[in-house]
Amino acid sequence: MEFEGGIEAATKRNDSPVIHYLDTVGGGFFENIPDLVEVMVRDAPSIVRWLESLGCIFVKEADGTLRTEFGEGTSRKRVHHARGCLGLEIIRNLYDELCNRGIPILEYLPAIELIMDDTAQVAGAILINLESKKEAIRVRAKTVVLATGGDGQLHYQGFPCADHYGATADGLAMAYRAGLNHCY
Ligand SMILES: Cc1cc2nc3c(=O)[nH]c(=O)nc-3n(C[C@H](O)[C@H](O)[C@H](O)COP(=O)(O)OP(=O)(O)OC[C@H]3O[C@@H](n4cnc5c(N)ncnc54)[C@H](O)[C@@H]3O)c2cc1C
Numbered sequence: 001m002e003f004e005g006g007i008e009a010a011t012k013r014n015d016s017p018v019i020h021y022l023d024t025v026g027g028g029f030f031e032n033i034p035d036l037v038e039v040m041v042r043d044a045p046s047i048v049r050w051l052e053s054l055g056c057i058f059v060k061e062a063d064g065t066l067r068t069e070f071g072e073g074t075s076r077k078r079v080h081h082a083r084g085c086l087g088l089e090i091i092r093n094l095y096d097e098l099c100n101r102g103i104p105i106l107e108y109l110p111a112i113e114l115i116m117d118d119t120a121q122v123a124g125a126i127l128i129n130l131e132s133k134k135e136a137i138r139v140r141a142k143t144v145v146l147a148t149g150g151d152g153q154l155h156y157q158g159f160p161c162a163d164h165y166g167a168t169a170d171g172l173a174m175a176y177r178a179g180l181n182h183c184y
Helices: 017-027 034-054 086-100 170-177
Strands: 111-116 122-128 136-140
Touching: 017 034, 034 086, 111 136, 111 170
Parallel strands: none
Antiparallel strands: 111 122, 122 136
């Protein structure tokens, strides 16, 4: 196979977000949350264009259009790729974009607990300094977005998973401890 992995988006004339939706729901054995699939397939083409505008180097056809390939369960060639390096491309460009916009990035400081205010709203988080292993930092925030990944290493029902060893759903556990048990 010429490439490995990539990002699906209905960017070609013979494709559409509706066909992408049907492929995704069928491929998920109808277990997907329909509203989330709808947002994903609708936004995917503009996300690909946005990533390209940031500088992500997608593989192109000779005429300059984006090359697409079949993926698992896709009825159309819909996978945009960077010869197996698309994840790296996305992270590299998003990191640069955060720097360009002056958004501070705190590394080696994982969140260990959410801070709640008197009205039971999330008001920030406690971070721990992984280098000193002692220092805890309190960060106050108007809005908190948890993007701490999934639960691959929990291996529900013996499900095999190649996720990295950090994918242990500790963000979900933090949210659960804070009483936020009905978020997506
Ligand atoms: C080998 C492999 C190949 C894949 N190939 C593809 C592919 O080709 N196409 C595709 O669409 N998907 C692919 N996937 C799946 C895809 O990588 C994941 O679905 C996706 O990365 C999940 O994104 P996420 O933002 O939810 O979580 P993640 O990418 O896991 O990001 C979560 C981040 O949160 C950080 N974090 C965790 N806990 C804390 C904490 N307490 N405090 C602060 N930070 C924390 C983690 O360090 C991590 O950086 C692949 C996965 C694997 C393992």
